[in-house]
Amino acid sequence: MNLLVEKLLESPICETARQVKANGLYPYFKAIESEQDTEVIISGKKVLMFGSNAYLGLTNHPKVKEAAIEAVKKYGTGMAGSRYLNGTIDLHLALEKKIAQFLGKDDAMVYSTGFQVNLGVVSCMTGREDYILWDELDHASIIEGHRLSYSTKLKFRHNDMDSLERQLQKCVPDKVKLIVVDGVFSMEGDIANLPEIVRLARKYNANIMVDEAHGLGVLGRQGRGVCDHFGLLPQVDLVMGTFSKSLASIGGFIASSQPVIDYLRLNSRSYIFSASSTPAATAAANAAFDIMVNEPERIEHLWKLTDYALARFRNMGAEIGHTSTPIIPLFIRDNEKTFYVTKELFDQGIFVNPVVAPAVASDDTLIRFSLMATHSFRQLDYALDKIEKCLYKIGVLNPQYAEMLV
């Protein structure tokens, strides 16, 4: 037997996948045959989409589509090179300027994906004698970024400010200390304790980078994100965001002071050694950005749905942790039951995402339920009723969860 194949077949995740497939519960890589909207078609079947990151529901907005089409007509389909060399067009520069102004930063850089932003920024900001302090639930792209860095990495417990302070105390005072956190945690939906992080950063002379992948378009004035929600944008040194969620496209950005951006343009390897984002993706993000800024009623509706769903989940006794955003984790705490619930809901016309080991610890498995500004209350009620019945059936509803969080 081929040694490589043998080794790969032994990997725990492949083993789990084989078992789940054998039980007819495999939920991944289902092809969507329609637009990404609140209702999608999968295998010819209409299902309600409660697993999307398109929080503002803009992926099929006529103005966003039109902008992408016009960009293809004018610039073609691909950039055929890196931003550094032949891959910059005026659309990239205009979008960078707009983002920087919006966030009150000197400058911004547009990358081809959000993953590449974190990878290319976190890996090159700090040196051998410096420190990266990271929340244990930070996104994988942040973790990949600091894996590539030569700095000392200090993990702190999720949103635990005593733990962060203990780690800061370990650092040599006159070395760079970069604290990197998700603004909204992507699976759990809770918000970083930014006021405390800012206080500790001041006390220990540290710098802060916030990933706004799930905050942009959701929190803050006109969707500026978590940093703005707390009125702390000026105190955050680097603000990262993606176009793949609220902005209905693909790509990402980092916004910061001029010296930081000047450094990154010349040192960030995923920016330099990868082709730049396509004209269509850049133009779509730009159009979606304008809608986010000019149509605040979308964000308002998203929050009405969110508040309603959070209250109903808590009242039914679902365990939803500390979320306070449109990302709602339904903790099942069992791999197999999580796959079962996903399949059961799909059969009843509801698409949700299972999050299982090894992505999370096996007793932290959950169903990730997420909302879009384009959902109607009728769609939401339909889903909530079905979910309540399903969670009841597998025995995970407990009225005490609601009390525990008050």
Ligand SMILES: Cc1ncc(COP(=O)(O)O)c(C=O)c1O
């Ligand atoms: C918190 C967070 N950061 C970064 C990313 C990567 O963004 P993208 O999908 O645009 O590459 C994601 C995507 O899932 C995310 O959730």
